[in-house]
Amino acid sequence: MAVIEGMDNMEKVLPPGQFETDKWPILHEGDVYQFEEDKWNFRLFGDVKKEVTLSFADVMNLPKTKSTVDMHCVTTWSKFGTSFEGIAFREFLNLAQLEQDVKYVKLYGYLNGNRFGYSANLPLEPLLGDDSLFVFRWKDQLHEWQDITPKHGYPLRFIPPASFYLWKGPKWASGIEFMKEDEAGYWEERGYSMTANPFKEERFAEPNFTFDDFEDYDD
Template identity: 45%
Template sequence: MSDGKQTQTAANDRVPPGQTVTEGFPVLHYGSVPYYNDMSKWDFRLFGLVEQEITISHKDFMALPRQEFNNDIHCVTTWSKLDNVWEGISVQEVMKRVKLKPEARYVMLHAEHGWTTNLPLDDFLRDTSFFGIRHNGQLLTPDHGYPVRMVVPHLYFWKSAKWIRGVEFMERDKPGFWERNGYHMYGDPFKEQRYDFD
């Protein structure tokens, strides 16, 4: 049996330096929130260093097998939210539909309004990375990325692109939107890789 102190220590081990745990789910983004009136116009692209680029319709994307994911999330603005329960589609499931070229090493996530963020391919392919559709039993709201957001819980949450529309596979790393504007190229919360002004 564990006592309260041990439980608190275990929780503290999950919270990166400089973070404060919140029970809420703060809304942070740049630009306007996209709203969708006709989902037949929504699609999802896998392109770049692939043998054949593919586009998946909204209907076909939503028909992909889903599973439950449990994680903690950490925002660069210093809040952390523990014990999230998601319903989503694993990266591995989506990757069954495309064959990468051997030189692919990085990805650029492409979202609405031209928003982008970069990841090493290995981080994108982790078992813990997925395309989120529901959070804590509820469909994602527009503010939180409806209809689909990327979720990469081991990195700061700006890497979990809202309103994702595609993944570009690349040979070399390059900065996305926030990375071009001073954010760290990788973003490990436990190393406090928040900003990179060098």
């Protein structure tokens, strides 16, 4: 198991337009997914030489990583120093034989019973480190290690690097699509930024948009 030490001592950098909170707020789009292990699986597909389907046991048998990641939500809250245990994105990448020129992914999660109802697009290269995790446990200064709750995305939720807003981390994760060309995900299709860098305040596709221009947001 990889463990990233000393992250709690890193300097906090609050992106523009954000406020700091010790809580982990709960916002979600649609119904809370009810996990049934015998019906659950995780797919690796898209621009690959062969699709891969993993059972829950297959996923949980992959190498685990613990890492501390700062979270920045587009709804303006930031939470520093939360530690997660999960499977690094690169472990799934190791199982997929990609075609040439794959540079993007789309991460999927359940939405109202549709296993691919929610999605978020991301570039591939920034996801190769220890701060890109499909997580199942967490802790912070106020909580000891515990499973993430169904409302936070149990059994598996993606936490992106701090260089992306948190909507890029689907709850109730169900698969990864590997892509040669970038393609908008669920919120990107509704006018949110394709790149979503909180330190550049890339919230929306149009700089003059505000939350009043959108429906309720899920995180």
